[in-house]
C-alpha cells in the first residue's frame with residue numbers, strides 16, 4: 001500500500017525573539033503561514049520492519065538522520081512502544097521541491113506529513129495533542145506543520161493559535177542558492193537583546209489584524225543579512241518590482257515578496273528570472289494558504 005502526501009513550505013511574516021530558555025532555545029512570537037510550494041512524500045508500506053529513506057537531493061541525508069526517519073521512529077516508539085505492528089516497515093520517498101536551508105521549513109514539513117500520515121494509516125493511535133508533542137521533539141517548526149494553517153506561534157514555536165487575519169497574498173520566493181544553518185543564526189543573535197525579559201515581552205504579536213507596514217519584521221534577518229548581503233539585494237529588487245513588502249523567512253536564506261495578485265507576482269518573476277547574472281537564484285511563485 002502506498003500513501004502520497006504533499007508537504008507545504010512556510011513563511012514567517014512576523015518573528016520576534018521574546019526570551020531565551022535555560023536550554024539555549026529561544027522563545028519567540030511568530031506569525032506563520034503555509035504557502036503553496038510542496039515536497040511530495042510517498043510512503044510505501046512493506047512487510048519488513050525497517051524504515052528506508054530515498055531522496056535524490058545532495059543536501060538531504062537518506063539515513064536515520066533524515067527528519068522523516070526520525071518522525072517514523074518516534075511515532076512507533078510513542079504509539080506502539082517501539083514494536084510496530086506487522087507491516088510496520090516502510091520506504092519513504094521524498095521528492096524535494098522546497099529548497100534546503102532556506103528558512104521555509106521543508107524538512108520539518110516532511111516530518112509532520114509523515115507523522116500525520118502514519119497516525120491515519122495505523123488507526124489514529126495518537127491524539128492531536130500527543131502528535132504535536134512528538135513533532136516538537138523532532139524540531140520547533142514541526143508542530144506548526146501538523147497544525148496546518150496560519151498560526152501565531154509562541155513558546156519555542158510549538159504553542160499555536162489560529163491566525164485567520166492574513167490577506168490572500170501571492171508570494172514570490174527567492175532562494176539565493178545558499179543553505180543556512182538555523183542553529184548558527186540563533187547562536188549569532190545579539191544576546192544583549194535577550195537580557196531584559198520585560199522589555200522583550202512587548203515584542204509579542206497582539207492584535208487581530210496584520211499590517212505590512214507595521215508587522216513585517218524578523219529579528220533573525222539582521223544576523224543572516226550581515227553574513228549574506230545578497231538578502232538585502234533581493235529585498236530591494238522585490239520592492240522595486242511591485243512587492244507590497246519583502247522580508248527573509250525564518251532563519252533564511254529565502255526571501256519572500258508579497259503581491260496583491262498573481263499577475264503582479266508573475267511579472268516580477270519574469271523580470272528577475274531574466275537576469276542571467278543571478279544564476280544561483282531559484283524563484284518560486286506560491287500563494288499563501290490562508
Ligand SMILES: C[C@](O)(CO)[C@H](O)COP(=O)(O)OP(=O)(O)OC[C@H]1O[C@@H](n2ccc(N)nc2=O)[C@H](O)[C@@H]1O
Pocket residue numbers: 012015024025026027028030103105108138139140141142155156157182183186187250251
Ligand atoms: C527559524 C524558525 O524556522 C522560525 O519558524 C524556527 O525557529 C526554527 O525551527 P527548526 O528549524 O524546527 O528548529 P530546530 O530544528 O528545533 O532547532 C535548530 C536549532 O535552532 C535553535 N533554535 C530553534 C528554535 C528556537 N525557538 N530557538 C532556538 O534557539 C537551536 O539552537 C536548535 O538547535
Ligand SMILES: Nc1ncnc2c1ncn2[C@@H]1O[C@H](COP(=O)(O)OP(=O)(O)OP(=O)(O)O)[C@@H](O)[C@H]1O
Pocket residue numbers: 059060061065066067068094099100101102103104105106107108110111141180182250251252
Ligand atoms: N527531509 C528533509 N528535508 C530537508 N532537509 C532535511 C531533511 N531531513 C534532514 N534534513 C537536514 O536538515 C537541514 C535543514 O533542513 P531544512 O531545509 O528543513 O531547513 P530550513 O528550511 O532552514 O528549516 P527551518 O525553516 O525549519 O529552519 C539540512 O541540513 C538537511 O540536511
